[in-house]
Amino acid sequence: MLFKLTQKQGLQWIIISAIAFLAITLGLTLHRHFTFYSSYDQGIFNQVFWNGTQGNFFQSTLSSQLSTNVVHSGEVPKVNYHRLGQHFTPALLLWLPIYYIFPYPATLTVLQAIFITAAGLVLYALGRIYLEPAIAFLIAVSFYCANAVLGPSLANFHDISQIPLFIFSLLWAMEKRYWWLFGLLGIGTLAIREDSGITLFGVGVYLIASRRYPKIGLVVCSFSFLYIVALTNLIMPLFSDDVAKRFMLERFGQYAEGESASTLEIIWGMVSNPLRLAVELVTPVFDTIKYLLGQWLPLAFIPAVAPASWAIASFPLLKLFSGQGESVLVISLRYAMNVTPGIFYGAILWWAGQGFGNFNRQVADCQPRTLRPQFRRFWVFCMCLSLIFTITSNPSRTLYFLIPDSIQPWVYIPAPEQWQRVPQIRSLLNKIPSDASVSATTYLIPHVSSRREVIRLPALELENDAGNTISVDYIIADLWQLERYRAAFKLDRLRLESMTNLIEDVTSRNLYGVIGFNNGVILLQKGVDSDLKAIALWQNYLESINY
Known part of the structure; x- marks a missing residue:
């Protein structure tokens, strides 16, 4: 039939x-x-669209960070790129x-x-x-x-x-x-x-x-x-x-x-x-x-x-x-x-x-x-x-909650566990003013990309509309995710080491202070003293991952 x-x-x-x-x-x-x-490209397109609503059509610091001037010539990302x-x-x-x-x-x-x-x-x-x-x-x-x-x-x-x-x-x-x-x-x-x-x-x-x-x-x-x-x-x-x-x-x-x-x-x-x-x-x-x-x-x-x-x-x-x-x-x-x-x-x-x-x-x-x-x-x-x-x-x-990222060693993040982290991350994101400049890790980029000045860690500097090179106002990093994936992925292991060294460096030199820490997610602000509770949590976390 x-x-x-x-x-x-x-x-x-x-x-x-x-x-x-x-x-x-x-x-x-x-x-x-x-x-x-969602990751970097989502942030790029969102920033392009957001800049478009502000009259700055097709401009993006996130795209600038991938440009030959930055990658090959060592320049800082520009907001008007x-x-x-x-x-x-x-x-x-x-x-x-x-x-x-x-x-x-x-x-x-x-x-x-x-x-x-x-x-x-x-x-x-x-x-x-x-x-x-x-x-x-x-x-x-x-x-x-x-x-x-x-x-x-x-x-x-x-x-x-x-x-x-x-x-x-x-x-x-x-x-x-x-x-x-x-x-x-x-x-x-x-x-x-x-x-x-x-x-x-x-x-x-x-x-x-x-x-x-x-x-x-x-x-x-x-x-x-x-x-x-x-x-x-x-x-x-x-x-x-x-x-x-x-x-x-x-x-x-x-x-x-x-x-x-x-x-x-x-x-x-x-x-x-x-x-x-x-x-x-x-x-x-x-x-x-x-x-x-x-x-x-x-x-x-x-x-x-x-x-x-x-x-x-x-x-x-x-x-x-x-x-x-x-x-x-x-x-x-x-x-x-x-x-x-x-x-x-x-x-x-x-x-x-x-x-x-x-x-x-x-x-x-x-x-x-x-x-x-x-x-x-x-x-x-x-x-x-x-x-x-x-x-x-x-x-x-996208199917991370169904398919393990690695079998040997075992790397798997259940959906309930990740959803428990969502309000924890949101609580720190909400502390960042909408007009502040930010540097963030890859998976946080889309959620902070509706702004003029945003770049990806470990970069901390960009060129603003006045043509001046500035350090970002805030740093936010999700180290928990890198920690979970480092067992199976060398790049994540290297990124975790790089991020922790960067945070230790900028805090030890009093360039940034830790103002929030929650389950492996850290928020730093430029030119302020660290919150005592947040810095204590950060030091405990740092000791736990450097075993």
Whole structure:
């Protein structure tokens, strides 16, 4: 018996699935945030939005702390640093009115869940253009089950979360021949991020290769390429040197020489040394294959034989596979979302009957494929397997209360234990004035980022609006978390040692006084004497962790 759904049933089931996805992802990510597991990027975007409501658009001391001027030249972070030099993201202005009404870090978490949920609904509408409700429904549910979608959905807010919604909507407009909407969404896609034009370029290649709309495809490819080149070589350098001196070298430095490289120099390095590029594309071999299988898994590996998937997704894949660093091949990280639109749209066209043998035929003239019960069961199995892989990977530690961070040695923090700490941390955060400058540990950054002057420990200095270098007014550090994780993670062990040495140094020199201590969380204020009870608690704690 074949799996059938009426049009009404298909719409009902996809709405139910979307609500379930929204409820689960929103519940988990809000739980992550309010139990102090959202981290640095959440703080960066929140500060960018908060500064936007104050008229200081795209400025961030937290982004400045990651800039080449700070990382490589040893300068102090600046409050008027424009993040557009690192990532060009004007599309964020679309959501600024919402943040203005609800000016909280958690608002960004809600927005991200809505973006991705809405993308699944648009994907269903896109599938229904050619497919019966049952197959369109399974494709949309596969999107919600994909590790490359669910993993980044459970992370900090990130600009790439807008990509699936914009690209699926653009493809839907193309299928409906709403060219004015197609153009607006194309411009909107480019505004999401400086590299989002790579995914749009893939759409243009598909339109040319399939001969559906070759002239429009040529315009899309040309405009996307020229936009990326002009943006990264002419516009972004007006704000900072981060593209040439940091991001290009960190990700693609193997194709360049010297201490800086433009995108054109990187492209030339790839073209002039094809052997090196070929090696980079396939190595490490096992991780590359595993990444592709992870992208294909929720769709039962159909994208592997779908020509449209290869046409569109090849270009964001090329960017990932040609880069260096461990993060590029982690499917649960945000970069994977650049690949998913092409993967899923190609699956739609494959089920509509398009294959390598008839790639140049109009999709409407192809014979749709039939979903057999055996394959449907295999497809559902693949979706479940994708969910299992996502859960066990514990993306962004969102499932810390379910999945241990380490088995040997055992590192696990139950939800009740972490929730007991929430009021303890809040009691110290509430002592910090809203207009004071702050330096905080990573997981406290989002909760103090709605201010002009905030940086991450161990940094203590920044440049204010007057151009003066100042020391922050307050220091707040969650040492308990570092203490719990140090047994299994060397970096946390080193950070704990660094933080305790820093606190001992600034208090011994009377630069800061300890004004609050509660269960491993310490609060210091500049230029005051330490509270006797708080300093005693700190000394006892210090002795207990230095055993």
